[in-house]
Amino acid sequence: MARIVIVGAGISGLAAALEAAASSHEVVVLEGSPQIGGKLRLATIAGHQVDVGAESMLARRPEALKLLADLDVAAVHPAPVSASIWTRGRLRSMPRGTMLGVPADADSLRALLTDDELDRVRAEQLVRPDGDLSVGELVEAALGPAVVDRLVEPLLGGVYAGHARRLSAAAAAPALLTAARHGRALTEAARAASARPVTAExxxxxxxxxxxxxxxxxxxxxxxxxxxxxxxxxxATVRDVAHVGSRWRITVGETRSPEFLDADGVVLATPARATSRLLDGVAPDASHTLGQIEYASMAIVTYAFATDESDVFAGSSGFLVPPVDGRRIKASTFSSSKWPWLTEAAPEVRFVRVSIGRHGEEADLQRSDAELAAAGMADLRAALGSDVPRPVAAHVQRWGGALPQYAVGHLDRIAAVRAALRPLPGLEVAGAAYEGVGIPACIGTGRKAAGAVLTHLGGR
Incomplete structure (x- = not known):
């Protein structure tokens, strides 16, 4: 029986462990922090447990739903309530039929853009990029800067806590980039994506x-x-990974009293910089490339409001905030309105959360928890009016270095990492830094990495 070691107990590492556990091999998961789950975390607020990390996942990718089926756990879906964009001084309905902010119909943006900005969208320019470029550059060249500033930026800010004009189109908007490379208008691609066949389902x-x-x-x-x-x-902090003969030696614990654990296969499901440090001695090229991936920090402030004072949050799932408007928060989720199960579990309170922080704006987070909570409340009242009541509880969750930034050329860098690891069979990497930051993508990388280790060990 071989031993497989998974380093990291975030969702990627746990998914890798589940895949590896389907074999007859011994599987060990090592997590350096005191708790499992990575960016999936609950906290008790006003007597109830609620999400203070990720709170939803894409249901149109199969990886997460397959995992739930394996766990015999049922998915739930958001209530059919609307969302808004807080821009130009008021909340405006989120336009329908957009693809990462690119509209299928320019007129759907009438509430967000000026007449001149709409005319620029209607006069769409075809863009034929040869290689990768940023999402913002692609959309701005085709439709003008306003679509980037008012729609693409807040949408990507919610996913990556990053900036549209720095994020790779090949990695973050592949469908738009593919359409452009084939000489198609971006709005045409959005129309095709929003057109669904009429079915009984x-x-x-x-x-x-x-x-x-x-x-x-x-x-x-x-x-x-x-x-x-x-x-x-x-x-169980892993400090080193070394190749010893045909096996791997994992160094765990403090330097003055290390523990050595031998393994036949290893999956490193840690953030890029931690993985870079662990690969330094065995795959220096991969280590160098991963070490260049930057991360964004952010904070999530969750408030609990008394139900009988919370009408201002009814009928909406929340709103996004374009950075061009200069607000402190980048989004707000009306969690109890969005998730019916939460209203059932906590009928006496309504939960609302705001997120603060984008890539390169860490200075905004260098404030106390009380100051962050007050800043979030000030923006909520500016967006919704003075009817926003005083919260009965507030919780601040800081996520330092939480979200990898897929800079232009990201896919080429990840391909180079995987090529550098190819001469080291039995050593694989997984996580949000590679092929998607969402929960399904992370699950996919974990299971794929463990599958490659099992193939190496003949465990299929």
């Missing part, structure tokens, strides 16, 4: 969550892993 919801919160997913996973004989250790 209702459309698949875009997003999914879990009753009890997405933060409960790691606990479901670990319960199954333990049932399958997997060892899961927290507080």
């Amino acid at each position: 209702p459309p698949t919801p875009v997003f999914a969550g879990l009753r009890g919160g997405i933060g409960s997913l790691p606990k479901h996973l670990v319960r199954l892993l333990l049932d399958r004989g997997v060892t899961v250790r927290t507080g």
Whole structure:
């Protein structure tokens, strides 16, 4: 029986462990922090557990829903309530039929753009890029800067906590880039994406969550892993990975009293910079490339409001905020309105959260929790009016270095990392830094990495 070591117990590492556990090999998960789950986390606020990290996942990718089926856990979906964009001094309805902010019909943006800006959208220019470029450069060249500033920026800010004019189109908007390379208008691509055949079946919801919160997913996973004989250790910091003969030697713990663990296969499911440090001695080229990936920090402030004072949040799932408007928050989610299970679980309060922080704007987070909570409340009142009540509780969750930034050329860099690791069979990498920051993409990288290790070990 071989031993497979998974480094990192975020969703990528746990998914890798589940894949590896399907074999007869020993599987060990090592997590340096005191708790599992990575960016999936629950906290108790006003007596109830709610998400203070990721709170939804794409339902139109198969990886997460397949994992839920393996766990025998049912997905839940958001309520059919509208969302808005807070721009130019007021909340405006989110336009329908857009593809990452690119409209299928210019007139759908009438509430957001001026007449001159709409005329620029109607006069779309064809863009034929040879290689990669930023999402903002692509959309601005085709439709003008206003679409980037008022739509693309807030949408990408919600996913990456980044900036549209720095994020790779090949990585973050592949469908738009492919359309442009084939000489198609971006609005044509958006129309094609929004056109669905008429069927008797209702459309698949875009997003999914879990009753009890997405933060409960790691606990479901670990319960199954333990049932399958997997060892899961927290507080086990991995300091080195070395190639010793045909096996791997993992150094765990403090330098003055290290523990050595030998393995036949290893999956590094850690953030890019941590993976870079661990690869330094065995794959220096891959280590150097991963070390160049930058990360964004952010904070999520969650408020609880008394239900009988919370009418101002009814009928909406929240709003996005374009950075061009100069606000402190970049989005707000009316969690109790968005997730019916949360209203059922906590009928006496309504939960609302705001997110603060984008890539390169860490100075905005160098304030106390009380100051961040006050800043979030000030923007909520500016957006919704003075009817926003005083919260009965507030919680600040800081996520330092949480989201990798897919800079222009990202896919080429990841291909180079994988090429550099190819001469080292049995060593794989997984996580948000590679092929997508969303939960389904992370699950996919974890299972793929573990599958490659099993193939190397002949465990299929």
